[in-house]
Amino acid sequence: MRSPSAVPWIALAAVQFASLAASQISDAPSVENFVRRFSGAVVVVGNYAYLDGGEVIQMEGGAIATARTVNSTLSLDLTKSWALKDAVFKSTPKDVSPSKGNAGAWANREGTAFYVWGGKSPYAINVTTPALYKFTVDGNGGGTWAIERPQNPNLFAGLLPTEAMALTTVNNTMYGMGGVASRWTTPSLGVDQVVPGMVKFNMDAREWTNITGTESPISTLVAGRAQYLPSFGPQGLIMVLGGHAPRADVPPTIGNSRLNDFVTLTFFDPVTLKTYTQTATGDLPIFPRAGFCTAGFQNKQGGHEIFVFGGENSLTKVRYQDAYVLSLPGFVWTKLPTPPFGGRAYFPCAAVGKRQVLTVGGLEFTTPGKDEAPMGLLVYDMTAMTWKDSYDATLGDYERPDAISAFYKNGSLDRVPWSSKEVQSLFVTGTGGGAGSGNGTSNPLPTENPTPDSASASAIAGGVVGTILALAVLSAVSWFILRRRRQKNKGIEFLPPEQPAIAEMAVPGNLYPNSQAKSGPTSVVVEADTFAYVEADGESRYAELPVVRMDRRSHETELDGGSAVKGEK
Ligand SMILES: *[C@@H]1O[C@H](CO)[C@@H](O)[C@H](O)[C@H]1NC(C)=O
Ligand SMILES: *[C@@H]1O[C@H](CO)[C@@H](O)[C@H](O)[C@H]1NC(C)=O
Ligand SMILES: *[C@@H]1O[C@H](CO)[C@@H](O)[C@H](O)[C@H]1NC(C)=O
Ligand SMILES: *[C@@H]1O[C@H](CO)[C@@H](O)[C@H](O)[C@H]1NC(C)=O
Ligand SMILES: *[C@@H]1O[C@H](CO)[C@@H](O)[C@H](O)[C@H]1NC(C)=O
Ligand SMILES: *[C@@H]1O[C@H](CO)[C@@H](O)[C@H](O)[C@H]1NC(C)=O
Numbered sequence: 001m002r003s004p005s006a007v008p009w010i011a012l013a014a015v016q017f018a019s020l021a022a023s024q025i026s027d028a029p030s031v032e033n034f035v036r037r038f039s040g041a042v043v044v045v046g047n048y049a050y051l052d053g054g055e056v057i058q059m060e061g062g063a064i065a066t067a068r069t070v071n072s073t074l075s076l077d078l079t080k081s082w083a084l085k086d087a088v089f090k091s092t093p094k095d096v097s098p099s100k101g102n103a104g105a106w107a108n109r110e111g112t113a114f115y116v117w118g119g120k121s122p123y124a125i126n127v128t129t130p131a132l133y134k135f136t137v138d139g140n141g142g143g144t145w146a147i148e149r150p151q152n153p154n155l156f157a158g159l160l161p162t163e164a165m166a167l168t169t170v171n172n173t174m175y176g177m178g179g180v181a182s183r184w185t186t187p188s189l190g191v192d193q194v195v196p197g198m199v200k201f202n203m204d205a206r207e208w209t210n211i212t213g214t215e216s217p218i219s220t221l222v223a224g225r226a227q228y229l230p231s232f233g234p235q236g237l238i239m240v241l242g243g244h245a246p247r248a249d250v251p252p253t254i255g256n257s258r259l260n261d262f263v264t265l266t267f268f269d270p271v272t273l274k275t276y277t278q279t280a281t282g283d284l285p286i287f288p289r290a291g292f293c294t295a296g297f298q299n300k301q302g303g304h305e306i307f308v309f310g311g312e313n314s315l316t317k318v319r320y321q322d323a324y325v326l327s328l329p330g331f332v333w334t335k336l337p338t339p340p341f342g343g344r345a346y347f348p349c350a351a352v353g354k355r356q357v358l359t360v361g362g363l364e365f366t367t368p369g370k371d372e373a374p375m376g377l378l379v380y381d382m383t384a385m386t387w388k389d390s391y392d393a394t395l396g397d398y399e400r401p402d403a404i405s406a407f408y409k410n411g412s413l414d415r416v417p418w419s420s421k422e423v424q425s426l427f428v429t430g431t432g433g434g435a436g437s438g439n440g441t442s443n444p445l446p447t448e449n450p451t452p453d454s455a456s457a458s459a460i461a462g463g464v465v466g467t468i469l470a471l472a473v474l475s476a477v478s479w480f481i482l483r484r485r486r487q488k489n490k491g492i493e494f495l496p497p498e499q500p501a502i503a504e505m506a507v508p509g510n511l512y513p514n515s516q517a518k519s520g521p522t523s524v525v526v527e528a529d530t531f532a533y534v535e536a537d538g539e540s541r542y543a544e545l546p547v548v549r550m551d552r553r554s555h556e557t558e559l560d561g562g563s564a565v566k567g568e569k
Contacts, residue, residue, distance in 0.1 A: 027072040028089035028375075029058040035369075037361030037376040039101030040070060042348040043114040048075040048141045049352055051089070051360055052116060053100045064369070069099040069122060075141035076391075078352055083390045085374035096145035097133035098126065102163035102346055104179075108203050109172045112137060115148065115203070117176070118161035120184035127187045130161045132201070151206040159210060161185055162195045164291065164346075166226040168238055170270045172203040175238060178221030178245075180252055194220045194252040217268035217275040220245045222252065223290035223314070223346075224260060229267070229304045229328060233426045237276075239267040239306065241326075242289045244314055254314045259288035262308075262324075265331065276426070278419045282407075283335035285324050288314045293349035295357045297382055299400045301408075304328045307336075307357050307382065312345035312364075319343030319364035323380070327404045329427035330413050334404050336380070340387055341372045355382045355398035356391060 024033065040054025051074040055067040072091040082088070100119025107114040113136045121127045134148040150156035162179025169175070176199045182192045196219055197212035217240070224243025230236040244259050246252035262285040268275040285308060292311025298304050309323040321343040323336040347362025361376040379388045383399045407413070418424035 025058065025060060025068070027056060027070045028074050028091060029056065031085045031374055033059040034371070034375050035059060035064050036067075036363055036371045037070075038067075038363070039120075039346050040348060040360060041103055041105035041116065042350040042358065042360050043105045043107050044078070044350050044352060045107045045114050045137050046111045046139060047077065047079045048090075048137070049078055049350060049358055050075050050114060050135070050137075052094075052097075052105055052114075052135070053103050053119060054361065055101060055122060067122070070094075071099055073097075073135060073143070073145070076358075077141060078391070079393055081391060081393045083374070084377040084379065085389070087375055087377060087391075090141035092135075092142045092145075094145060096147065097135070098128050100163075104162075104165045104167045104174075104176055105348075106167055106169050106174050109169070113143075115174070115201075117201075118163060118165060118179065118185060120163045120182070122184070124183045127184065129187060130156075130159065132156075148206060150208055152208055155210065156208050159199060159208060160189075160193065160195050164223040164243075165195075166221055166224040166240060166243065168226040168228040170228050170236060170238070173270075174201040174203070175199075175226065175270065176201070177218050177226055177240060178224065178243070180222050180246075192251045194222060194246045194248050196220050196248045211273070215273065217266070217273055218245075220248050220252075221260075222246060222257070223311075225292065225294040225308075227294055227296045227306050228270070229296070231298060231302050231304055232329065233269055235269065235271050237267045237426065238270050239265065239326075239328075241265070241294065241306070241308065242285075242287065242292060242311065244288055244290055254288075257314070259314065261287045262289070262326075262333065265326075276419070276423050278331055278423050278427075279417060280326065280331040280333055281416075282333035283324060284333055285322070286313075286320070289320060290314045291345035291347075291362075292320070293347055293359060293362075295349050295351040297351060297355065297398045299398060301400065303330075303400065305382065305398075305400065305404065307349070307380065309339060309349055309357070309359060309380075310344040310347070310362065312343070317365075319345040319362075325382075325404060327400070327407065329416075330407050331416055331427075332404075332407050332412070336385060337387060339378060339380075341378075352379075352391065353393055353395055355395055356380065356388075357382065358391065 026033075029035075035057040037056050038054055041052050043050050043052070051070075054070050056070050057067050058065060071094055073094055074089040074091055076082075076087055076089065097116060098121065100116070100121060103119025104117045105114060113134055116133045116135070118130075132148045132150065133145060135143050135145050137143040160181040162181050163185050165176045165179030167174055167176040178195060178198075180192060180194050181189055183189045197210065197216040198218060200209040200211065201207070202209075217238075221240065221243050222245070225241050227239045227241070228236055229239055242260050242262060244254065244257035246254075246257040250256060263279055264277050265280050266275060266277050289311040293309050295307045296304060297307070305328070306326040307323065308326065310320050312319045319342070321339055323339050325334045325336060326332070327334065341363065343364040344359070344362035345364065347360055349357050349359040352358045357380040359378045359380070361371065363371040363373070363376070374389065379391050380386070381388055381392075381395065383395075383401055385401050385403060413428065416424075
């Protein structure tokens with residue numbers, strides 16, 4: 001049930017008035033008082049999932065209050081099963097480490113600590129001098145915060161901490177890609193700045209490396225995600241997904257960004273940094289998509305599945321209520337059952353137990369009121385393919401579900417349109433070989449020539465996106481109206497021809513705070529399109545799906561054609 005509150009909570013203010021009910025204000029409000037949580041991080045260390053940073057909205061004095069920064073590190077015990085509504089948070093003060101939103105957070109290999117770097121201070125209040133913070137766990141859900149001093153302080157001093165960086169870890173090294181810096185992330189930074197390239201942090205040596213220019217596997221990346229795939233390639237591979245790639249030479253906007261799709265996937269070798277691409281097939285996620293979350297699972301066949309949930313359309317700010325799995329080595333997307341309670345973005349998820357995903361907060365802002373997910377938590381069972389209202393500590397190992405195994409069992413792995421023999425050999429020979437066949441045999445290399453890279457757009461979708469996708473896409477966004485379709489066969493370097501007027505949007509989670517007027521308009525009309533691959537008239541192409549106009553004052557979304565609907569689907 002949604003709260004009938006009339007509080008204009010969309011205009012979040014970081015500075016609070018003293019509340020009459022001050023005693024009950026909490027970083028982990030009760031299930032009754034909880035309203036929303038967003039922009040935090042989740043890291044699993046040992047037997048606990050730690051929630052760090054972000055903001056929380058709760059009932060205060062009987063009304064929905066504005067957002068407060070979360071001043072504690074919270075933990076959930078993964079050795080016990082619990083209903084989400086009964087989740088018990090253990091709280092440790094963030095005495096040394098300031099609370100940030102959209103920060104980078106990762107665990108060490110030993111399972112003794114996690115680190116937090118970067119992130120934004122809402123409304124640029126108390127932006128701190130950049131530091132790496134380390135939380136050393138005590139084994140009981142608590143721990144101690146300290147600043148982790150770099151081995152190479154001169155290089156560290158020149159690094160710009162960012163928000164919305166994509167990161168993963170390989171052994172004891174963190175690889176952090178892209179992100180954006182602003183006066184919310186860095187003291188007295190004049191202009192918003194997209195941070196190009198990749199940083200590495202070796203946790204054993206406490207050593208930072210900045211990899212830029214042609215050395216770096218990515219140029220720029222905002223609000224994408226990265227996943228380490230240990231079972232492929234000579235030393236594993238790092239997959240980079242989604243987000244957008246602004247030009248680095250001007251203050252970043254969506255308008256000057258390349259919008260990354262989920263068809264041509266990019267990955268690189270963590271040691272040589274050699275970068276590859278490969279087209280994916282199946283139920284391709286709609287893009288643009290930024291601020292989604294991912295979690296990775298290795299299966300018993302030597303393959304790997306990546307869970308992808310939500311995110312927002314960077315143009316319309318509409319948050320996606322959908323989830324997918326990318327199965328490797330088949331490079332095939334499978335759409336999952338629709339997640340409950342609305343679209344989510346700028347929120348974390350993490351693999352918990354042996355085969356579940358825990359997600360925290362991120363409900364869309366166009367739907368006012370309480371997040372109906374208990375305390376903002378959702379759990380997804382990767383094997384049963386179901387969304388659940390509890391975490392189950394007893395569930396066994398991850399097994400690739402039948403809906404995904406079907407692809408491998410009927411020999412589809414032999415028909416993957418590999419971009420090159422080299423890419424094919426990274427995925428279907430060596431230790432990862434046979435990952436897909438379902439009976440453990442390895443798959444010989446087919447003799448025909450691999451599909452050349454340059455054929456991407458038509459090859460991509462030639463045998464790839466069928467009418468099933470088109471139908472799925474259209475039904476998922478059935479509240480949209482298809483305004484027009486136009487050929488947009490521009491391959492992966494796709495830029496939308498029309499630049500929507502989004503710069504002035506004053507919405508929480510806006511990654512470019514300098515480009516928004518602080519006392520800006522409360523009502524902004526956004527007109528923008530969402531893109532997907534569809535197959536029609538025997539050819540595949542980008543199609544513009546919807547035109548959406550959003551009125552931020554009334555929370556109403558107006559469809560092209562004049563019919564106004566509530567901003568909830
Ligand atoms: C966290 O501390 C800040 C600064 O004192 C305060 O404004 C905010 O309300 C606190 N958050 C909560 C949830 O109490
Ligand atoms: C900002 O820092 C000051 C001084 O440390 C502190 O008193 C205040 O509570 C902080 N404000 C917020 C919103 O964190
Ligand atoms: C790495 O170096 C490049 C080039 O000097 C710079 O633009 C970028 O900001 C640096 N990375 C970080 C995270 O500061
Ligand atoms: C990770 O560590 C293992 C064991 O120490 C080592 O064999 C492997 O080469 C390392 N991988 C990378 C990418 O450094
Ligand atoms: C194999 O199975 C996948 C997944 O069920 C399906 O999409 C594909 O069409 C099948 N291919 C053949 C040749 O049967
Ligand atoms: C394994 O699968 C391959 C290809 O589907 C098939 O040719 C082979 O006979 C199977 N082997 C066993 C032991 O089932």
